[in-house]
Amino acid sequence: MLDSFRSSILYDVLKLTSTLLLVFMLTAPATAGPGPPKRPDFPQGVSTTNPGNDLWREVRQRDLPVTGTSQVKGVDSGVLINVEGDRWARFRIDNPVRHAPTLLVAVVLVLLAFYVLRGKVGIEGGLSGRMVFRFTDYERSLHWCLAIVFLFLAITGLILLLGRTLMIPLFGHHLFSLIASASKEGHNLFGPIFLVSLLLMLVSFARRNIYEKGDLTWLLKGGGIVGKGHVSGGFFNMGEKSWYWLVILVGLAISISGLILVFPNFGQGRVIMMVSNVVHVFGAIVLIAVSIGHMYLGSIGTEGSSEGMKSGYVDINWAEAHHDRWAKTCHENDEILSAEEFARLQGNPIDSGDATTGAAND
Amino acid sequence: MARMKFYCDAERCVECNACVTACKNEHDIPWGVNRRRVVTIKDGEQGERSLSVACMHCSDAPCAMVCPVDCFYTTSDGIVLHDKDICIGCGYCFYACPFGAPQFPESAAFSSRGKMDKCTFCAGGPEDDNSSQETTKYGRNRLAEGKLPLCAEMCSTKALLAGDADVLSSIYRKRVINRGASAFNWGVNFNNSKIQG
Numbered sequence: 042m043l044d045s046f047r048s049s050i051l052y053d054v055l056k057l058t059s060t061l062l063l064v065f066m067l068t069a070p071a072t073a074g075p076g077p078p079k080r081p082d083f084p085q086g087v088s089t090t091n092p093g094n095d096l097w098r099e100v101r102q103r104d105l106p107v108t109g110t111s112q113v114k115g116v117d118s119g120v121l122i123n124v125e126g127d128r129w130a131r132f133r134i135d136n137p138v139r140h141a142p143t144l145l146v147a148v149v150l151v152l153l154a155f156y157v158l159r160g161k162v163g164i165e166g167g168l169s170g171r172m173v174f175r176f177t178d179y180e181r182s183l184h185w186c187l188a189i190v191f192l193f194l195a196i197t198g199l200i201l202l203l204g205r206t207l208m209i210p211l212f213g214h215h216l217f218s219l220i221a222s223a224s225k226e227g228h229n230l231f232g233p234i235f236l237v238s239l240l241l242m243l244v245s246f247a248r249r250n251i252y253e254k255g256d257l258t259w260l261l262k263g264g265g266i267v268g269k270g271h272v273s274g275g276f277f278n279m280g281e282k283s284w285y286w287l288v289i290l291v292g293l294a295i296s297i298s299g300l301i302l303v304f305p306n307f308g309q310g311r312v313i314m315m316v317s318n319v320v321h322v323f324g325a326i327v328l329i330a331v332s333i334g335h336m337y338l339g340s341i342g343t344e345g346s347s348e349g350m351k352s353g354y355v356d357i358n359w360a361e362a363h364h365d366r367w368a369k370t371c372h373e374n375d376e377i378l379s380a381e382e383f384a385r386l387q388g389n390p391i392d393s394g395d396a397t398t399g400a401a402n403d
Numbered sequence: 404m405a406r407m408k409f410y411c412d413a414e415r416c417v418e419c420n421a422c423v424t425a426c427k428n429e430h431d432i433p434w435g436v437n438r439r440r441v442v443t444i445k446d447g448e449q450g451e452r453s454l455s456v457a458c459m460h461c462s463d464a465p466c467a468m469v470c471p472v473d474c475f476y477t478t479s480d481g482i483v484l485h486d487k488d489i490c491i492g493c494g495y496c497f498y499a500c501p502f503g504a505p506q507f508p509e510s511a512a513f514s515s516r517g518k519m520d521k522c523t524f525c526a527g528g529p530e531d532d533n534s535s536q537e538t539t540k541y542g543r544n545r546l547a548e549g550k551l552p553l554c555a556e557m558c559s560t561k562a563l564l565a566g567d568a569d570v571l572s573s574i575y576r577k578r579v580i581n582r583g584a585s586a587f588n589w590g591v592n593f594n595n596s597k598i599q600g
Contacts (some may be wrong), residue, residue: 093410093459100454109444112420112494115506121442123453123501130469130499201471201493209473218472218489225491229515302494305516306509311498318498 051402097122117310129315138321142203148330152337162343164362170380172354173371180245181350187238187288190231196327197224197231230301236296243289250285255366276367284335286327295324300316354383405567406481407524409555410575411455415562418453422563425459426558429525429553430542436506439554447510455554455563458483458504458522466496466505480546481568482524487530487540492516524565525552 100107101122111118176184187213200208201224209217259279262272272278277285298317301309340347345359357377371377384390426432426439439457441560445600460483467475467483474489476498497505510517516579527544530537537544545553564571 093408096410096454107444109442110446111442112418112544113423113440115435115437117441117503118437118440119442120503121456123498123503126499126501127465130465130495133469164527205473206470214473214486214489218474218491221472222491225493270588303515305494305507311503314494315498318495 111394116305116308123311125312125315132319133322137202137326138206141199141208141326144326144330145333148333152334152342156337157343161341164344164356164358168345168356168357169358170383171357172348172352172378172380172383173357173360173368173376174353174378175349175355175360176353178353181353183238183245184239187235187242190235190238191328191332193231194228194235195325195332197228198325199329200224201228232296232299232303235292236300239289239292239296246285247289250282252279252282256282273366276363276364278363284331287331291324291328295321295328298324340369352387354378354386404536406425406569407460407526407566408481408568408571409457409459409524409552410571412562412564412575412578413452413454414453414461414578415560415564416441416453417560418563419559422455422558425557427520429545430523432520432542433508436508436520438504438506438520442501455558456502456504458500458553459502460524465499465501467494469499471495476529478526479527480524482526482546484528484531484541485519485521487518487520487531490518492518494519496521516528522552525550 101124107121107124109119109121117123201221203219204221204224208220212220248354253275255273255275256279259272259274264272264278264280274281297323301317302314302321305314338346339350343363345356346363348359349355357368360371378386381390406535420441423437423439423441427437430438432438439455441453441455443451443453445451460481462481464475464477464483466485467473467477470485471493472491474486475483476486477483492507492510492515494507496519497503497507504521505519506521507516507519509515509563523541523544525543525545527533527537527547528541530540532547533544545551550556552565555563558564564574
């Protein structure tokens with residue numbers, strides 16, 4: 042099990058992340074400023090009545106227009122009271138900030154429990170070593186481009202959402218400000234790249250992800266995760282199609298709300314910004330939560346499934362187990378490569394007769 | 404200990420915008436950023452009223468609650484200030500603020516937000532009082548010199564008041580008694596009120 046873990050993508054990703062983190066932690070303190078800002082012991086929450094209280098209450102509660110005119114030209118400069126702001130701020134803290142960590146940790150724990158109880162979903166008869174072509178170089182590049190940009194945006198976004206509660210106690214205000222500032226700039230810079238990758242994804246994969254006959258059966262059988270045997274599927278099975286459309290639709294919602302938030306120069310008001318923020322945060326958390334499941338199934342969760350996105354070729358037994366209708370057409374079109382042919386294509390011909398192991402290792 | 408507050412008397416404000424100009428000049432604030440603004444409702448109609456609005460230095464400030472980097476702090480005078488070394492210019496305080504006080508200078512390409520700027524009650528920032536750093540980032544620190552905010556100090560109709568909440572309250576109370584009604588009770592004024600405070 043350890044060996045298969047070591048050879049998985051997840052292991053590579055973990056290794057890279059931990060190395061980067063270590064480098065960052067070693068170099069970051071040198072650039073940090075002086076200690077935390079001076080915070081005098083003002084009795085927080087003790088309020089003295091503002092003489093303007095009555096006036097402002099009347100501005101809010103009287104039947105008067107709270108929007109007027111101002112010589113100062115700016116977004117919402119004529120608005121006397123922004124009623125929604127406080128509600129948005131409390132909503133943000135009571136919902137995403139409070140519950141997102143719990144949700145994400147819960148997803149990881151459920152997958153961990155599943156892995157311990159059920160183990161890797163194997164293929165009947167194991168890997169054959171005979172491969173069939175599945176994804177072109179372009180498709181794989183696109184997938185990994187979207188994946189890497191998504192991961193970057195997810196991490197920087199979570200830093201901005203949860204950093205105040207989780208990271209300031211660890212790093213202090215000045216160092217965290219540096220991290221958060223870098224996260225914000227990076228997030229704003231890579232956001233549009235996510236949208237471009239997403240649109241290319243839509244163009245390249247949409248046709249193969251249209252739902253078809255048999256997909257409902259897949260859903261009713263729980264995708265074969267629960268119970269025995271594999272469930273029928275085409276080039277993409279029902280679960281993959283649903284993940285694809287979730288990425289496209291929620292991804293578009295996140296991208297559009299993100300563009301509204303990142304370009305304040307078009308003069309959109311605060312209410313639109315707040316709604317966009319809520320859409321952005323909720324969409325992102327849903328996508329991050331489900332993406333953890335996708336990463337699990339694509340790496341340690343299912344035997345042979347990472348191959349398609351690594352070399353572009355998949356084992357024919359894997360194809361028959363998860364995408365039998367597609368595998369059938371491959372058989373019909375005689376597209377299956379022997380282990381020797383595949384190894385030669387990959388540029389490392391096999392000397393020994395042990396073809397199966399040679400081909401199974403990337 | 405004082406609890407600093409602003410109060411703008413809608414019965415007195417004549418929308419001269421001198422507070423806005425004074426603030427911009429005193430703190431050398433760039434174009435596009437206005438720490439204070441005057442809002443007029445029912446402009447040109449009967450019942451027209453104007454209010455000068457800036458940061459109200461809330462006791463339980465929504466900006467401080469929502470800030471993702473926790474850059475706000477309250478001084479011993481109850482003034483809500485922020486640390487520009489910590490601010491990342493995300494704009495959340497602008498969404499949350501009831502009064503629209505936080506302002507963002509455009510920085511670099513695509514008009515992305517620079518570090519937030521807002522009314523400091525003429526009390527500067529976390530740096531040493533009236534140090535060159537503080538002046539560059541936050542403008543002058545009049546409070547450290549024993550002066551009140553310039554906008555209120557130079558208000559010609561004394562509509563805008565700044566200072567300890569208790570003092571402001573007593574001034575306001577006298578005015579209200581003289582008018583015989585609350586500041587928003589249109590049409591009732593000094594002349595036809597019965598009580599003299």
